[in-house]
Amino acid sequence: MTTPVAVGRIEFSTTDPDRAIDYLSRVYRTSLRVSGARDGYLHRHTRVDGGSFAIDDVWLPLHMCVRQEPLDSPRPTAFPARSG
Numbered sequence: 437m438t439t440p441v442a443v444g445r446i447e448f449s450t451t452d453p454d455r456a457i458d459y460l461s462r463v464y465r466t467s468l469r470v471s472g473a474r475d476g477y478l479h480r481h482t483r484v485d486g487g488s489f490a491i492d493d494v495w496l497p498l499h500m501c502v503r504q505e506p507l508d509s510p511r512p513t514a515f516p517a518r519s520g
Contacts (some may be wrong), residue, residue: 443485443486443487444484444485445484446482446485447480447481447482448482449481450478450479451475451478452479453473453479454473455479456479456481456496459481460494473497473498474497478495478497479495479496480493480494480495480496481493
């Protein structure tokens, strides 16, 4: 029998681009190269953590493509940004 894992949710939002870049760098454990980020635009990140997987929703006022290795996977996966 499998033991259920409690699902966790983290939400972050700011209009300060420096704070957003710092936060995302820590969450994804990588350095981000960003240019042209301006104050006053909403930056938002939401993560639902299910233990062996996580689902992220990122809202940034810029074009972005993320290459992230899935949890415990030897192959990286690219996630193109959506427009909206």
